[in-house]
Amino acid sequence: MLASTSIAAENRPHHATLAIGISADGAPYAFTRAGVLMGLEIDLARALATALERELRLQRLPEGRLIDALRGGRIDLMFSRLPPAELNAFGLTTSTPVLATGQMALLRSDDLNRFPRLLDLELSTARIGYERGSLGARLVQARFARAERVPLAGPKEGLAALRAGQIDLFIHDATTAWRLAADPRETELTALYRPLTHTRLRVVLRSEDRHLKHEIDRILAEWHRSGRLKRLIGRWVPVQIRVG
Numbered sequence: 569m570l571a572s573t574s575i576a577a578e579n580r581p582h583h584a585t586l587a588i589g590i591s592a593d594g595a596p597y598a599f600t601r602a603g604v605l606m607g608l609e610i611d612l613a614r615a616l617a618t619a620l621e622r623e624l625r626l627q628r629l630p631e632g633r634l635i636d637a638l639r640g641g642r643i644d645l646m647f648s649r650l651p652p653a654e655l656n657a658f659g660l661t662t663s664t665p666v667l668a669t670g671q672m673a674l675l676r677s678d679d680l681n682r683f684p685r686l687l688d689l690e691l692s693t694a695r696i697g698y699e700r701g702s703l704g705a706r707l708v709q710a711r712f713a714r715a716e717r718v719p720l721a722g723p724k725e726g727l728a729a730l731r732a733g734q735i736d737l738f739i740h741d742a743t744t745a746w747r748l749a750a751d752p753r754e755t756e757l758t759a760l761y762r763p764l765t766h767t768r769l770r771v772v773l774r775s776e777d778r779h780l781k782h783e784i785d786r787i788l789a790e791w792h793r794s795g796r797l798k799r800l801i802g803r804w805v806p807v808q809i810r811v812g
Contacts, residue, residue, distance in 0.1 A: 585622055588625070612647065669763075693716065
């Protein structure tokens with residue numbers, strides 16, 4: 569269940585490490601391909617370790633164990649889209665936002681006229697799929713009381729269920745909708761690009777690590793000014809669509 573990968577920042581002292589917890593639950597945040605960890609969070613981890621002049625130590629953990637690992641001091645930081653207030657209750661603090669995202673509804677292109685307004689979604693009795701244990705699952709349970717709720721293993725299964733007509737909507741992270749939009753071969757599925765929730769990807773640290781939080785916020789601000797943060801995100805999220 570626990571695997572560690574050590575990536576030394578070039579020309580950095582080996583005694584100064586930065587342990588970052590990664591759940592690797594899916595693209596574009598963190599995932600494995602041919603046994604190699606990759607994704608936005610992996611690139612951010614490498615870049616932060618280099619900027620902080622530390623040796624990076626990635627620890628892959630189930631998402632449900634990341635908070636305990638951080639609170640217990642087994643890792644120095646993690647990435648999360650959970651609300652800051654929820655993390656604060658665990659004695660954790662967050663950086664300035666890295667990426668603005670949220671939950672969106674995906675559907676078959678032929679069904680676009682069925683849901684002209686967000687209110688039509690919330691009042692619908694349609695079959696709504698969601699990923700078990702995700703922020704989408706929270707949303708569906710809280711706001712779609714009339715719907716037939718269908719738990720699924722992940723986005724791959726959700727999109728397959730949509731194509732097969734087994735569900736009418738799939739609620740998932742905006743990055744899943746944006747990946748569909750970026751695929752010129754995709755004509756069967758689309759999304760309602762009005763976010764159903766507004767969340768932010770942030771770096772999460774222990775509240776007492778004030779100096780480290782200050783340094784990370786400084787680095788993120790510099791990356792924002794220089795355009796580096798946009799380039800890091802653009803490698804994994806080339807398209808972002810929002811309808812006001």
